[in-house]
Amino acid sequence: MSSGFETTVYEVPMCLAPIVASVRVPGSKSITNRALPMAALANGTTRLRGALFSDDSRYFIQSLRRLGYQVDTDEEAKEVVVYGAGINPLHHTHGLDLFIGNSGTSARFLSAFVSLGEGRYRIDGVQRMRERPIAALLTALRGLHVRIDDELGTGCPPILIEANGITGGTVEMSGKDSSQFVSGLLLAAPYAKTAVSIVVQGELVSAPYVEMTLAMMRQFGVEVNQVGHVFHVSPGNYIAQDYAIEPDASGASYFLAAAAISGGTVKIVGLSKQSLQGDTHFVQVLANMGCRIDYGQDWIELSGPKEGLTGIDVDLFDMSDMVPTLAAIAPFAHGKVRIRNVANIRMKETDRIRACVTELHRLGVTVVEFDDGLEIEPCERLREGVTIHTYDDHRMAMAFAITGLRVPGTRIENPGCTAKTYPEFFSQLESVINQSKKISTSVK
Numbered sequence: 001m002s003s004g005f006e007t008t009v010y011e012v013p014m015c016l017a018p019i020v021a022s023v024r025v026p027g028s029k030s031i032t033n034r035a036l037p038m039a040a041l042a043n044g045t046t047r048l049r050g051a052l053f054s055d056d057s058r059y060f061i062q063s064l065r066r067l068g069y070q071v072d073t074d075e076e077a078k079e080v081v082v083y084g085a086g087i088n089p090l091h092h093t094h095g096l097d098l099f100i101g102n103s104g105t106s107a108r109f110l111s112a113f114v115s116l117g118e119g120r121y122r123i124d125g126v127q128r129m130r131e132r133p134i135a136a137l138l139t140a141l142r143g144l145h146v147r148i149d150d151e152l153g154t155g156c157p158p159i160l161i162e163a164n165g166i167t168g169g170t171v172e173m174s175g176k177d178s179s180q181f182v183s184g185l186l187l188a189a190p191y192a193k194t195a196v197s198i199v200v201q202g203e204l205v206s207a208p209y210v211e212m213t214l215a216m217m218r219q220f221g222v223e224v225n226q227v228g229h230v231f232h233v234s235p236g237n238y239i240a241q242d243y244a245i246e247p248d249a250s251g252a253s254y255f256l257a258a259a260a261i262s263g264g265t266v267k268i269v270g271l272s273k274q275s276l277q278g279d280t281h282f283v284q285v286l287a288n289m290g291c292r293i294d295y296g297q298d299w300i301e302l303s304g305p306k307e308g309l310t311g312i313d314v315d316l317f318d319m320s321d322m323v324p325t326l327a328a329i330a331p332f333a334h335g336k337v338r339i340r341n342v343a344n345i346r347m348k349e350t351d352r353i354r355a356c357v358t359e360l361h362r363l364g365v366t367v368v369e370f371d372d373g374l375e376i377e378p379c380e381r382l383r384e385g386v387t388i389h390t391y392d393d394h395r396m397a398m399a400f401a402i403t404g405l406r407v408p409g410t411r412i413e414n415p416g417c418t419a420k421t422y423p424e425f426f427s428q429l430e431s432v433i434n435q436s437k438k439i440s441t442s443v444k
């Protein structure tokens, strides 16, 4: 799939002017990839407005179509129409292969989803997806009498499923590697044969994403009974509807970070305090580093301090996708930035702790790597003319592009990798830079 940025290296335009812009980022990946399976299971037609069109959502849409659901898309209008059909299309006795690239949500949510039907399914992705765990979800599904296996015995995709529906019952599930296992089973659970109870053992990473799942299930007409880490789902049906998808809060973080390091002001349109996305709380981290936050009905605005950011010691267990964003701007702070409790990000698109440490070293920054995080020292002069390695990780590319705004000659290798969640990232960044430069010259 293409991002429009096919060059192998992207030279980040320098911008010493404060970043001042109003930005509407594309639809949320997490909301789009939850709305899709719920809309498919619903009885009736659902129109998703402001949907994300990127690799991760395209793999999900393609999979639904291959499964036999009708899904119409209008990329220009950012709309998806899903013709809900319950579990009826899930009837593939001759076997069906689904390819989900490196989309964690697609791998995890679809494994539970196809288990609701009948027939044989195989879910596979790119090599990195074959290294990302899914064992806890398979164990839980087996506990609900699904015949499901990891083909290579690695605890990772490819996944083989001989589906005959999900029976009800109580299952225990580890939530330490990924919250997506819990979300995947929750999303499918109303269509199990009887009630399903999920008991999450130990700590749950990325818990706000499970809250998002519960909130969206409620919006689609299904109430989950939750007591602490125990979730009880009775049989039910999702309600088809017109549904507006919020802009992606994780994608917004790069523009907020740009305002934070430049003493600028960025307004993110379409997000608010009421957002379903835990990553909107990243602004609080930036506020603790000296930024000012203003909230409106339909926007969040962040202004960076003129005197520069302060250091911070922060636990990002609940919003670990924000680690590259924070790590990439950390050298500009006046004090150390210590990021804790994110061991699970070693299992994302790449080992993100190692990747951030390596790229910060490349820029001449002093960094200490921990098993579950990193500590970044302030750096007066970052090394110029560096090519950032991105490890096919969209967040590495987007985060370090923000560093590059203030370091001459920074290049981003394989910028097309942003297509996973944000194909238009670099063109949007360029228009934000141009806008900011214009404002800065007109003020002078």
Ligand SMILES: O=C(O)C1=C[C@@H](OP(=O)(O)O)[C@@H](O)[C@H](O)C1
Pocket: 029, 030, 031, 104, 105, 177, 178, 179, 180, 183, 205, 206, 209, 320, 321, 344
């Ligand atoms: O449920 C979701 O939509 C997501 C959950 C998080 O993953 P983990 O639960 O694996 O940390 C997050 O990193 C990912 O980008 C999206």
Ligand SMILES: C=C(OP(=O)(O)O)C(=O)O
Pocket: 102, 103, 104, 105, 106, 321, 348, 349, 395, 421
């Ligand atoms: C970890 C991510 O994605 P996923 O797990 O959905 O592949 C991400 O978008 O940063």
